[in-house]
Amino acid sequence: MPRGNLETVHHRALLLAQLRKWLDSLRFKDAFECMKKLRINMNLIYDHNPKVFLENIQTFITQLNSISHINLFLTELKEEDTTGSMYPRPPDISPAPQPVSLQKKVDVVCDALRSAMEAMDPNKFFLSILTTHVKKSVPELEVALQKVHELRVNPPADPGSVSAEEALKYLLFLVNVNDLYDHSLGTYDFDLVLMVAEKSQKDPKEYLPFLNMLKSLEPNYQRYSIDKHLKRYRKALQHLSRAGAEHFPEALQLVKEQKLYSEALRLYSADPPHYKALSCVYADHLMQNQQMEQAGLLLWRCGEPAAALQAFASASCWRNAVCAAQQIPLPPDQIALLARDLAEKLIEQRRHSEAALLLDQYAKDCEEAILALITGSVWDEALRLIYMHNRQDITETNLKPALLEAFSTQIGFLEVQVATFTRHRIRLSVVREQKEKHRLDMLDEDGPDCPDAELYSEASSVMTGSKYSHSNSRISSRSSKNRRKAERKKLSLKEGSPMEDRALMYALGEILTTVDKMREEVHGLLKALVLFHFERQAEKLQQIYEESLQTMEAALPEVWSDGQNIQTPLTGPNSTANSIMASFQQQQNPAAPQQAAEVLAPPKMRNGVKWKLAVLS
Amino acid sequence: MPRGNLETVHHRALLLAQLRKWLDSLRFKDAFECMKKLRINMNLIYDHNPKVFLENIQTFITQLNSISHINLFLTELKEEDTTGSMYPRPPDISPAPQPVSLQKKVDVVCDALRSAMEAMDPNKFFLSILTTHVKKSVPELEVALQKVHELRVNPPADPGSVSAEEALKYLLFLVNVNDLYDHSLGTYDFDLVLMVAEKSQKDPKEYLPFLNMLKSLEPNYQRYSIDKHLKRYRKALQHLSRAGAEHFPEALQLVKEQKLYSEALRLYSADPPHYKALSCVYADHLMQNQQMEQAGLLLWRCGEPAAALQAFASASCWRNAVCAAQQIPLPPDQIALLARDLAEKLIEQRRHSEAALLLDQYAKDCEEAILALITGSVWDEALRLIYMHNRQDITETNLKPALLEAFSTQIGFLEVQVATFTRHRIRLSVVREQKEKHRLDMLDEDGPDCPDAELYSEASSVMTGSKYSHSNSRISSRSSKNRRKAERKKLSLKEGSPMEDRALMYALGEILTTVDKMREEVHGLLKALVLFHFERQAEKLQQIYEESLQTMEAALPEVWSDGQNIQTPLTGPNSTANSIMASFQQQQNPAAPQQAAEVLAPPKMRNGVKWKLAVLS
Incomplete structure (x- = not known):
């Protein structure tokens, strides 16, 4: 603020009142210029009344009629509602309207401005349109690059429109050059890549061989290589899965490194041998994480019952284990052995009924089964097996x-x-x-003994x-268990x-x-x-x-x-105001630690x- | 109290203090006479210091030295502790001593006095001894009668002792004549009965034939008849069980009428045919009370598996039902039918796993079993049976x-x-x-809107x-459910x-x-x-x-x-004393109905x- 010049002192309340009036009467240009001059946050233009702004977005563009002004407005956009923080509404004004959309505010404004400008004159507003792409909460750099590329391929006849050169420069001013290079690679469009690379400070000796190498590859493998370079592993796997069976070992490696197991199973679901191989590596991974049962399920469904059996047995999933054993199929004596092993583990876990079922139906040893039930105090089931196998002698013994x-x-x-x-x-x-x-x-x-x-x-x-309430707060961030x-x-x-x-x-x-x-x-x-x-x-x-x-x-x-x-009655003839409060607080205190x-x-x-x-x- | 004679006015506190002094110095006679004259409750003699009284009980008897005085003391005995109610201890005196025994006070005093008097002179204190029997919390009328009877059979040589005649008269003065007659019958001693009957106003034409009829019976049956006459059904059953097998139908009738089932099973446990008959009537009774399973257990253990099967089946106790069926033994096709019936009921109760076991193992219908499991969403068990019976086709269908x-x-x-x-x-x-x-x-x-x-x-x-707290109290006597x-x-x-x-x-x-x-x-x-x-x-x-x-x-x-x-903070700059109390009471109120x-x-x-x-x- 220039010193001593009282005319340039503006009382903010008066100023905001004026701005609100202008905005209400759709005098966006007046409001904008005043805000620019006096450094009022531009977000107010939208925040003051989002609905009115969105409905009159063309008026806004027409009044400003300057790409740099529109860009200024766009670059100042923030998610924050300035009427809730910096410039609170005066209390006599109607309360804040409901948000116009569930989308983020910045995205709403960018999309609305872009579609308006594209309808009015896409060439004239080209740079502002680029800005709307870049400013979105997830920047649409590929789209912006694509538009620049189009401009280069088909330069518009209109003499007032920007050149592709200028547009790219402007983009590089908005975005970090390496980000832009990566995103251009991500479009798999080498023209675009070269265009950005040339504008960047990168050494052609470095990027040209890389690009040439990529160009020589089979298209799916090429895209896979680019995705991998950009650490987009999910996309990389997708492209690799289409690049032919000879690349499967590489795919397997990628799946293991990046733990893309579920993704891989989906991609290779129509390809039984590869699906099986993937299931096996996934199962290995699950077993390392103590997910034995799920590993068993994957192995079983891909047609590896023997491996599935191991997994199920180690998880005491005895039902699935014996199913898998019968599918292999194991010979009866081995099934009996398996059943005994499983039963032993189940008895250790005090699951006597299940152990008895295994011993009875798979190990064909009704005596052991009955003894397991007796050990587990499952009297009625023990009695049932005794009668079923006619072993009343066990009742007495x-x-x-x-x-x-x-x-x-x-x-x-x-x-x-x-x-x-x-x-x-x-x-x-x-x-x-x-x-x-x-x-x-x-x-x-x-009482008489007050001194104490x-x-x-x-x-x-x-x-x-209450001494312990401190230590409580210390551990409040731990899990409730x-x-x-x-x-x-x-x-x-x-x-x-x-x-x-x-x-x-x-x-x-x-x-x-x-x-x-x-x-x-x-x-x-x-x-x-x-x-x-x-x-x-x-x-x-x-x-x-x-x-x-x-x-x-x-x-x-x-x-x-x-x-x-x-x-105890808190109030009464004998209680004082202090005693009431004291006992009241006493009652509250112990309840505090939840x-x-x-x-x-x-x-x-x-x-x-x-x-x-x-x-x- | 004689009017106008001030010398006979006694201040109770002074009087009690005097009595306590006398009792402490073991001057029982002085205390007793004063209490008798001034109508102080005699219980105080014991209550004042039970331990001292019991230790000096002979001194008490010797000092009183009068059967009628001892009887007076005995008849006034009550369970209530007079030092806790009528004559509270002065605060400066040591607190009430611990009760000397877990028995009831009246019983303790009666037993102690009796054993002392029997040791001193049983003939002299005969009437008081009778009183101690009658006064017990469960009057020992039989013992008293027995003692009178003994007196009659062996009159003591001592000229000062009472005659059996006098003793019986005294007993009739203490106890209702019908009670005494019943109790004399209960001793099964006809001499005693006649002795009492003669003293009573009963008509010999009535009781003599009855007594003669009883005399003619077999001793156990005789006792049974007396017990039944006296409504002592448990004892009646005991005697009847010893009276011989020809009385069993009568016993069965008694058991049913008086629901003495458990008692009867105990008495007849060594007598298999009767035990079985009793088990069956008990089972009938239990079934009428919807205790099907317990009825089944009784029938099964007494060797009636067919009847047990019915009971178990109707209670859906399927394990016991199939055991009983195999014990009968039912032919396989009938067991299969039974299994299907039971399974149907179990499925209605959503017990699909159990239904499947029945269908699989007893009806030998693995397909139905698997379908039951599928209906019940018991996927793993369904799969187990599919593999066990090699019915993978059901997986698809x-x-x-x-x-x-x-x-x-x-x-x-x-x-x-x-x-x-x-x-x-x-x-x-x-x-x-x-x-x-x-x-x-x-x-x-x-606030401004106080009028409302x-x-x-x-x-x-x-x-x-809170309007509903009234209706709550109305139903407080119902069960919590x-x-x-x-x-x-x-x-x-x-x-x-x-x-x-x-x-x-x-x-x-x-x-x-x-x-x-x-x-x-x-x-x-x-x-x-x-x-x-x-x-x-x-x-x-x-x-x-x-x-x-x-x-x-x-x-x-x-x-x-x-x-x-x-x-909400109760206390603070804006709260008044009233608002604190109001909100405090508000908080308490809703918590009240438990x-x-x-x-x-x-x-x-x-x-x-x-x-x-x-x-x-």
Whole structure:
């Protein structure tokens, strides 16, 4: 701003009001020149009222009537809405209109301006049209280059129009020369490449041999080479797949290097031998990434059942494994061996029913199958196989002893669970009482032992865990799973640990869920015990399990809800304004760390799952 | 209290203090007489210090030295602790001692007094000893009667002791004559019965024939008849079971009438034919109560496989049904028929895998089995049977078309779910905004539109659902399941319904859970699609399912937590004391009905269940 010349001082609010008036009355030229002079962001011309601008785009071009002015406007275009940031609308003006399109603003303006200029005079506005291509959010450099190339091939008769030379210069002014060279290569049009190369500072000794080499190649292979040079590997693979079978090893190499497996399978789907080769390398890759099952699927469908079998077996996908084995086809004794191997792994994973199926149907060893089911406590299925293969002898030798053992195990397990549960519950009420006492001591400002208040406050903040809110924020960026894990780690059951109450609640919840999950298992065991006349044991188990469930259900309100919302009346004759606020903040604090909610939510009991036998009650 | 005689006015606190001193110094007689005179509850003698009383029980008896006084003390005994109710301990005295025993207080005192009196002089204290039997929480009338009977048979030489006559009279004074007669019958001692009957007002013409008839019976049958007369059915059955096989029909009748099935099975467990008959009537009873499976178990174990088969089949317990069928043994063609019947039922219950097992292994119809699996979308198992039975033709004719149909169904289903979810989510934010506006309008007491405040308050209470807390309490006695049902019924999705926001949250939760549950199914379908080269469909399904899950997961914070705890700062420069309290109470209110918590808890997504295929991404 020239010093001391008051006439050139412009108050921005007044200025913007004037600009808005001009824009509303479609006086774009006045607005533009004023903005240019006073360095107002040009985006306002569009942002002020996008709809009006787009509808009167021809008026805008006609009024400006200058390629350099239009280019100036285009180069200043930004995605940002200036009426929302730099130049907010005055409050008395109607609110911002809805965006006119889902496309990006810059793209909308560029496309609208280009189509208007092309309709009016493509030759005259040639450079501005180039600018609209370059300015798009994904620059359309190939199109711009193509247009320059056309200009060179067919120079317009109109004397006022720009030459191809000028246009290319202008383009190089807008875009980095190397980018432009790469994009010209990407059009696979050597004329275009040469045109750009000549204008660039590149050494013809360098680029000419390269271009000549490319020119000598088979068209698809040529395009592949260019794509690869430009690191456009997907396109490269597409061209290479059309270049003939002799290039397949190169394609395979490319697929492996760039991990273009899915792409490759699509391209070679009509070519069985190559499809198979690709499937195999993809499967190798998947197996390295521990995706055994998917590797197996690819191998199986491309006709490699033996390799598929290996993959399936190592992933314990036993169904697919035996299918593949039968497709090979493996001889029966080898299938039996396979089945035993798979069954062994499944038993390790406690999948006894599946193991039994393999042993029974593929290894043809019903005894092993029945024993697997007995080991897995799958009583009804064990019984089915016993009758199916007429092996009632196993009932006496294995099934009945296993039933009695399962009975003792369950009883012992339940007793331990209930004892631990009760111990934790009692300790929890002690811990809560202590906390509540601390809280009341703090609130009791009228009490005689005020001098210690500060001391208490510190102790209490440690007790309620607020000391830990810092460490919480430190790990907030981790995944929620890790966060939960970390949260649990901090919960120590050691007496006096800062979050002992939460640790106890968590432990109580775990026990309750474990015991509740036993409903189906206990139901099955009860039925088997009754069937084999072990009535006394069945009655005892039913009684003890019922008592266990009742003990835990009875503790639910005390542990999870009543204890949580200690609704001491906040307001009342004895409360002061300070005590109300203090206890209010106290209540809010513990709720703040969201992770805690999980530990504190009461576990659900599946009372809908009926497990009791009427014959035992 | 005699009027006007001031000397007989006793201040209770002083009196109790005196009594406590006497009791502490073991002056039981002084205490007793004073209490008797001034009508202080005798229980205090024990309650004041149970341990001291029990240790000095002989001193107590010796000091009172009067049967009628001891009887008075005994008859006044009550379970209630008078130091906790009528005569509270003064605060300066040490707290109540722990109860001396887990037994009931009355029983403890009666037993202690009796053993002391029996040790001192059983003849002298005979009537008091009778009283201790009668006063027990479960009166021991038989023992008392037995003692009277003994007295009659062996009258003591001691001249001061009571006669059996007197003792019986005293007993009849304590206990209702009919009760005593019944209990005398219950001792099965006819001397005793006659003794009581003679003392009673009963007509000998009535009871003598009855007693004579009983006397003539076989001892066990006699006892059974008495037990039945006294409605002691359990004991009756015990005696009847020992009375010989010819009474079994009567026993069966008793078991059915009194539903003593379990008892009967225990009593007759060593008697196979009767055990079987009892099992059958029990099974009938269980079947009438829709306990088909348990009925089947009883029938099967007592050796009635045909009847068991019926029971199992009607309960779709197919495993046990085929076992029973093989035990009968049914011929193969009938087993096949049975398997088909069972499979049909199982398919109706969407238990396709189990149906397929029946069709394959028992009906020997692998084609039907494979079709059942395809219908149930159990792709991997269908494929296993196809390879096992070498029926690859079914892959082309049924499996592949079914895969494509399943693909379309899933896509369509997901699209509907996502559309509904989005619609509900948008509506929810509108409803919440309206509620929040109402709330702010209410709080804004400084605002200009205060006159409407009362009107708003009413409208708002309707909106936040507090109007419904009354109806909640009305149904609080129902089971929690019914309550939840009722709660949901009130949730209407109709626009403007009072709890529309909760209804929307509930509906959103349901959709989310449904879509989340599809992980395993989608995973299986994706693998099958890939295997049969339906890559395009698999990719589309994976993409759409992934988007659906993302849409829902992204909405979780908005719908379930942020929306719930609108933590508008309560305190601040613009808040008044009233506004703080008002908004505080507002926040508390909606949390009050506990049932709502279920609707409002954010549903969990099982992100641990991996369903995506790497080969498709």
